[in-house]
Amino acid sequence: MATSTDKTASTVKAQLARMLAAGCSYGDARLYAENDNARLVLYDGNLESNAASFERGIGVRVLKDGAWGFAATADLDVIPGCFDRALANARAAAQLLGFPVDMGKRKPARGTYKPPVEQDPFEVPLADKLALLKGIDDNLKGESIAQRMVAATFQRRRILFWNSEGTEVERWVFNTFGSMTVMAPDKEGRTQRRSTELHGNGKGTRGWEWLADPDWFGGHADRLKDELAQILAADALPPGRRDLIILPGQGHLQVHETIGHALELDRILGYELSFAGGSHVRPEMIGKLRYGSEKLNARAGVVANSPGTFGYDDEGSPQRDYLLIDKGILVNVLSSRTDLAEANAKAGRKVVTESGTAARATAFYRTPIDRMTNINIDPGPDGTLDDIIAATRDGIIVDTPVSWSIGSNREHFHFGTEIAWEVRDGSRTKVYKNPTYQGHTLEFWNSLDKVGGESTWVLRQVPNCGKGEPNQIMELGHGVPVMRFKNVQTGEKE
């Protein structure tokens, strides 16, 4: 393997030099030396799916006269021809150019990134994997449970990157995802569910051992069963305006949909519109827009253990940790090198100065686009969940998405959650079923008035964020504390 990779490296470097000699201003190549995916699904204790895939190949980009050309191949013997196709594509694209791309200049990066892993999931025998999942499934069984699902997904990739500036980066991707769900019909015949996914605190290791840790996964089975039983016996949430306490199991989706996607610079520039992918943010708002209350600090974070931590992005830039929203003010966006110059030109002033290192592609045959990394909310000054409950007179606590609907510019939203708990005069009282809430993005984030401390901060994984045409399914993370919002519309208005 090392020998064939060395041969590929020297071929790629020679081709990048050839592309510069042909008048390109920049070129890069991503070799997926290996890309393994595996998924196991147990449905009512039966193995419903045992799927595995393997891919290997190379994708190359060249920039000629301000236009990108891309080509990819799984045949590593035809790399020079692949560069020729990319160059021909760039020449064709240059005839139809909206805004010429300027990558700027960057000093070369060299390095290796490998996420912390104790036990490579692909080295764990299938029988051991099934035994763990079956054990969890057994714990999900119960009199009131009609259906059960336990699933795990594993990813392992080795990616080598070179560009025409001399950057050479090797990185590994290891991802482990798990989910479990219990379902049953309520007395109106509507299916109710309670679920969780493998989560963490951003520390530790991310191999098989993470999935096997009961604190972050299997140990939640009894709680889910118990909470589903309470949901089945509960009344529906009466509509009304009240305070809304969002647990990280729901907060991560709130952040994902109304901060993360809205702050992807390619969306802001209008490049995702055909895929219902606009943003209410315009380039000139960066540095000025009040996005939320003074309590809101959102960042593109680098945490040790998350699928949104990758060392170097797919332009070879070392991943940065930076604030997106600083005490409520929008100060930065999720960007790549590719779109900075256009954003500054459209804003009429310098609103972005360096890459947000968010250029990411899902496969060797896809081009990098602006993707969420870890879009986190910093912990705040308001203590524990109990402290926040104690300070709430009339509210609900919500957890775990069950339905969501978001404006195509991310300007408003409507979420349904699996469960809600009523809070009255500082105490958690009873469970409600069918909870929903809705709001306008900026108004909602401006109503954020309590942000829990470190003890409430949880790293949730998103294995399936979809974006782009053709669609790219990307994995990422959100570290989110407990948050309280004032006077939110909850439940369905009559």
Ligand SMILES: [Zn+2]
């Ligand atoms: Zn998404």
